Amino acid sequence: MAEKDSSVREVLEDVFDQRTVLAVLHLMNRGVLAKLYGTVSTGKEARVYWGKDRDGRDLAVKIYLIVTAEFRRGRLKYILGDPRFEGASLRGRELIYAWARKEYRNLRRASQFGIPCPKPIAVYENILVMEFIGRDGVPAPLLKDSPPSRPYEAFRELQSYIERMVLEAGLVHADLSEYNILVEDDRLVIIDWGSAVLSSHPNAEEFLLNDIRNVYRFFRELGVDTGRPEEFFEHIRSQ
Ligand code: ADP
Ligand code: MN
Missing domain, CATH: 1.10.510.10 (Transferase(Phosphotransferase) domain 1)
Incomplete structure (x- = not known):
């Protein structure tokens, strides 16, 4: 466990806090995620990592950065008015969790209706795991x-x-x-x-x-x- 902890910490660099490291470890313990490699994208709001599941299949792991005031201002408009988030607490980390969950649900819904998108696999706190579109981490x-x-x-x-x-x-x-x-x-x-x-x-x-x-x-x-x-x-x- 300590070994996993330090390797996950290394991959995430100093961008994410300890809570996010724990969330990744939680997904590993649940058997969703077996490996986490480097970033494939470093956006302002989220980073996307290449990972693998237990069977060696490629995964895309999108980890949302914890809220800035700007993110909050920009995003509220897309969440307010969505009955799926009525009553959710939208302060601090909760807003980011709601955002990750929203992306997961949208992916699930789009997949169900045959719209081509990455298949969603899991969502936990600020982490969304989905099918990797590409090859060998690219x-x-x-x-x-x-x-x-x-x-x-x-x-x-x-x-x-x-x-x-x-x-x-x-x-x-x-x-x-x-x-x-x-x-x-x-x-x-x-x-x-x-x-x-x-x-x-x-x-x-x-x-x-x-x-x-x-x-x-x-x-x-x-x-x-x-x-x-x-x-x-x-x-x-x-x-
Ligand atoms: P944002 O624009 O908010 O940073 P995106 O979801 O557009 O986040 O992802 C950023 C980049 O990460 C994409 O342009 C793509 O290169 C890569 N990426 C995102 N999702 C996947 C995926 N499922 N499979 C492979 N690459 C992905
Ligand atoms: Mn994008």
């Missing part, structure tokens, strides 16, 4: 760095995901762009679901239109004749 490239060979088909594919997300899964991603879509062998995989809200959320329409505009802009720049984003938005809204 994440699949972002759409922004890996324009599809058939952009029109990719655009249509994304349109159908957005439509199904809203009309079938009842979700709006709310942070959708070429920065949150991975390209794995020409397959598009949508990641970073922390911001996603239920379509009943008071700001859902605003977020949806924004997602659609981002996707349209990206594909228009690739030369795709996308049509107007507002038209697609209305098409979804009218159903």
